[in-house]
Amino acid sequence: MGSIHLKNIFKSFGPTRVLKNVSLEINDGEFTALVGPSGCGKSTLLRILAGLEDLDNGTVSIDGRDVSGVRASDRNLSMVFQSYALYPHLTVRENIAVPLRMRQLNPSQRLPLIGSMITPATAKKEITDKINTATDMLDIGHLLDRKPGQLSGGQRQRVALGRALVRDPEAFLLDEPLSNLDAKLRVQTRAEITQLHRQLDATFVYVTHDQVEAMTMADRIAVMMDGEILQYDTPENIYSKPASIHVAEFIGSPKINIFPVELISPDQGTRFQIGVRPEYLKQKNGKFRLKAVISHLENLGPEIQVQFTLPGIDTLFHTRLDPKSAGSLTIGSTTQFGFDEVDCHLFNDRGVRLSPHKTRQFFKTLNDST
Amino acid sequence: MINAFFLSSTIKHGVLLVGALIVLVPFYMMVSYSFKSPGEIERNTGGFFGSQELMVDERCVKLQDPNKDEVIALRPRFPGLDDDGVRKAFMAEVEQDCSMIPVVFNYSKAFSQAPLLRYLLNGVIVTVSIFLIQIVVALPAAFALSKLRFWGRETVFTMVILGLLIPVHAIALPLYIMLAKVELINTYAALIVPWTISVFGIFLMRQFFMTVPDDLIDAARMDGMSEYAIVWRVMLPTAIPALLAFAIFSVVAHWNDYFWPRIVITGDRSLFTPPLGLREFKGDADGSFYGPMMATATVIVTPLIVAFLLAQKRFIEGITLTGMK
Numbered sequence: 001m002g003s004i005h006l007k008n009i010f011k012s013f014g015p016t017r018v019l020k021n022v023s024l025e026i027n028d029g030e031f032t033a034l035v036g037p038s039g040c041g042k043s044t045l046l047r048i049l050a051g052l053e054d055l056d057n058g059t060v061s062i063d064g065r066d067v068s069g070v071r072a073s074d075r076n077l078s079m080v081f082q083s084y085a086l087y088p089h090l091t092v093r094e095n096i097a098v099p100l101r102m103r104q105l106n107p108s109q110r111l112p113l114i115g116s117m118i119t120p121a122t123a124k125k126e127i128t129d130k131i132n133t134a135t136d137m138l139d140i141g142h143l144l145d146r147k148p149g150q151l152s153g154g155q156r157q158r159v160a161l162g163r164a165l166v167r168d169p170e171a172f173l174l175d176e177p178l179s180n181l182d183a184k185l186r187v188q189t190r191a192e193i194t195q196l197h198r199q200l201d202a203t204f205v206y207v208t209h210d211q212v213e214a215m216t217m218a219d220r221i222a223v224m225m226d227g228e229i230l231q232y233d234t235p236e237n238i239y240s241k242p243a244s245i246h247v248a249e250f251i252g253s254p255k256i257n258i259f260p261v262e263l264i265s266p267d268q269g270t271r272f273q274i275g276v277r278p279e280y281l282k283q284k285n286g287k288f289r290l291k292a293v294i295s296h297l298e299n300l301g302p303e304i305q306v307q308f309t310l311p312g313i314d315t316l317f318h319t320r321l322d323p324k325s326a327g328s329l330t331i332g333s334t335t336q337f338g339f340d341e342v343d344c345h346l347f348n349d350r351g352v353r354l355s356p357h358k359t360r361q362f363f364k365t366l367n368d369s370t
Numbered sequence: 371m372i373n374a375f376f377l378s379s380t381i382k383h384g385v386l387l388v389g390a391l392i393v394l395v396p397f398y399m400m401v402s403y404s405f406k407s408p409g410e411i412e413r414n415t416g417g418f419f420g421s422q423e424l425m426v427d428e429r430c431v432k433l434q435d436p437n438k439d440e441v442i443a444l445r446p447r448f449p450g451l452d453d454d455g456v457r458k459a460f461m462a463e464v465e466q467d468c469s470m471i472p473v474v475f476n477y478s479k480a481f482s483q484a485p486l487l488r489y490l491l492n493g494v495i496v497t498v499s500i501f502l503i504q505i506v507v508a509l510p511a512a513f514a515l516s517k518l519r520f521w522g523r524e525t526v527f528t529m530v531i532l533g534l535l536i537p538v539h540a541i542a543l544p545l546y547i548m549l550a551k552v553e554l555i556n557t558y559a560a561l562i563v564p565w566t567i568s569v570f571g572i573f574l575m576r577q578f579f580m581t582v583p584d585d586l587i588d589a590a591r592m593d594g595m596s597e598y599a600i601v602w603r604v605m606l607p608t609a610i611p612a613l614l615a616f617a618i619f620s621v622v623a624h625w626n627d628y629f630w631p632r633i634v635i636t637g638d639r640s641l642f643t644p645p646l647g648l649r650e651f652k653g654d655a656d657g658s659f660y661g662p663m664m665a666t667a668t669v670i671v672t673p674l675i676v677a678f679l680l681a682q683k684r685f686i687e688g689i690t691l692t693g694m695k
Contacts, residue, residue, distance in 0.1 A: 052588045072591040085589035089607035102594035163593070 002063050002077075002170030002203040003028040004049065009058035011044055011227075018044050020227040022058075026171075026220075031197050031204040033214035036224035037250070043175055045224070046207045050173050051075045062170050073102075078164035082176040084156045086148040086163070093144040096134060096162045100127045103167065134166040137196070154185045165196070171203035178213060190217060211251050215239070223247050245351035248275050254305060254318035256345070257281065259290075263365060272354075272362065275345035278305075281319035283326070286338025292317070294333050299323065308337070400671075403664035407472035411660050422471045430468035436460060472661060479662035480669060484650035485639070490669075493644045496561045496631075497624045501617055503566040508616075509609070512575035513601045517587055527576070533569035539629070546633055556641060560634035565624060571616050578612035579605060614681055622674055644670040 004026040011019040018041045026032045034042040047053040049060055051072035059068050067075050078099070086095050101110055104127065109119045116124075135141045138158045148156055157177060164172055177193070178186045194217050197204050208214055214221045215235045222232040223246075231243040242248035248256045259274045295316065296307035304326045306319045319337055321329075329335060346359045354362065398418075403411055406420035415421075436444060441453050441460075448456045470478075480486055514520070515527050545564050546555070554560045582605065590600045606613070628645040635641045647670070651663035 047588075050588075050592060052591060072588070073594040073596065077592065079589065079592040081585040081589055083583055083585045085583065085585035087586070087590075087604060087607075089610075098590075098595075099593040102599070163589075 005061040007059045010056045018227050029201050031219045033206045033218035033221045035214040040224040041227040042207045042224045076170050078169040079173040080160045080164050080177045084160040091145050092159050096131050096166050099167050130166050134162045138162050174206045245347050254278050257317045271349040273347040276339045278318040278320050280339055280343035281337045284336045287340050289336045289338040292337050294329055400664045400667050403660050404476050404668045405473045424469045427468045434464045476661035476665040480665040484647050489642050489644045489647040493625055497621045499562045500565045500624050501620045504568040504571050507567050508571035508575050510601050511572045512579050515576045516579035530569050530572050555634050556638050574616050578609055
């Protein structure tokens, strides 16, 4: 159906450079999440892909066809908007019918009143069938005669999804579709969208600022920051092998701990940064131990999130502990947290991840010196 | 404190009452005169409705005064009378025929003295055509000015605002000359064409479209709509409240307009709009036509007042809309 290839995309709004040489290749049937902090250009990239925004430079191809100059309406993509963007004057049924009517009927058949009389019954039936299939899939059959104003947020979101999947587009574009839902509904809809993706076997491009959504739903994640894609990989690799400190810090909650270290060799000192995910910091355990002062405790039930400081360093560090073992900790008390070599991510002073070879070398030197 | 509050609100309401009276009294007079007989109007008696006593229409009587031949023809109807007697008896009958209650007299005169229905029809043709063409022009223009990015958009919008500042009367003469050059004077086109581009309409709709979320338009594009389809299928239905407000502004202005029709309709009475129809009753030396004149005026304003009452809520919404950023 739809493979997508974005090549060397540049985009500026006035003096602000929003996208700086972005390239992205999405395979047919893949679920790709574009994730990043707000203002990183992810929505702009999606809009460029959709054809809603012009690009300054670069090419967009869908299924091998260069569509860079093609209007949004001629690209055969479906989009779900954050605000749902349903037509307020049309019922749910009519809303979902719009993309079909616009593409399958000719202008005279779309005329009000007269149009319906000259539309052949087969075309009408085809549209009705497709609407029914889509609404059954989303379980909104009972809402068909309501106006969007009479629907709850979750229902509107479903209608917006219905409008997107009622026809057979090359790809589905979703722009933060869950961010207006409450937390519980968000988790539920998340699973449903993933299920839809499996069912339809279509290409999905999903923009979100929520790393949990990206991690749980996507086949591959493109982490964006400041108009660039920092890493494009599977969720597992993004988490366990972050390409840079920025990626490591953005993905994962609580944030990864970054310990600055300086390796002093005879001739010069070299700065490194060691990243350790909170769950790999162990209390009074591990090869490398750190003396920590507890500054805050949050009991979440199954785990306790601990914030601590290290002597001489201002930043807050995080770890998660089993409530049983953390029982004795109080705010202000001192303890030790440790980690092992295998749980470390090593970055150089510019924040770039070091190769496994260089990492081994680093720890060898470190072990030799201690 | 309470006394001070009471006093200030009394003054406020007093001022408002006086204002309301100043606005309402002419209407009161108009409706009242349309009920009364000429005598009551002249003497200023009879209250609001007049006494509604039978009155004799002098003109009607005068017109039927028989001449000698007619009297001879009438002789068989009044046997045993001489010619003078026949005439008197006939005139008594005529006088009875020409008697009617003033309200009927006024309103029947309004419709018979001038072809008022024709004028009303002209008014409908002109105002509806103006309004429809104004929408055809204003909606795409407002859409472009609010939702499309193009070079010079702000300049164009500034020109629209400047257009709002130009009074019609200032450009009436050049407009007249231009219409005369293309020989459109004394046509419907002369009444309609100069009003088809309404800068006010463009401005009002542009302000409304600014409040329509961009996502809705993008969604329409994704659904396969062209820009024109977006204007008519998405923007138009969402803009109904603003359009209704604009409709009232536009229709009221052009239905009531006296100035422009007076200029471009110079001869052909079949093109007269309702306000021009009022002139039929003006300048009659006997001055007895105030009643029918006011009846005509009442007939002319009634459709507007009814329309306003029906759409009152929307109208006020529309006014608050214009003040919206």
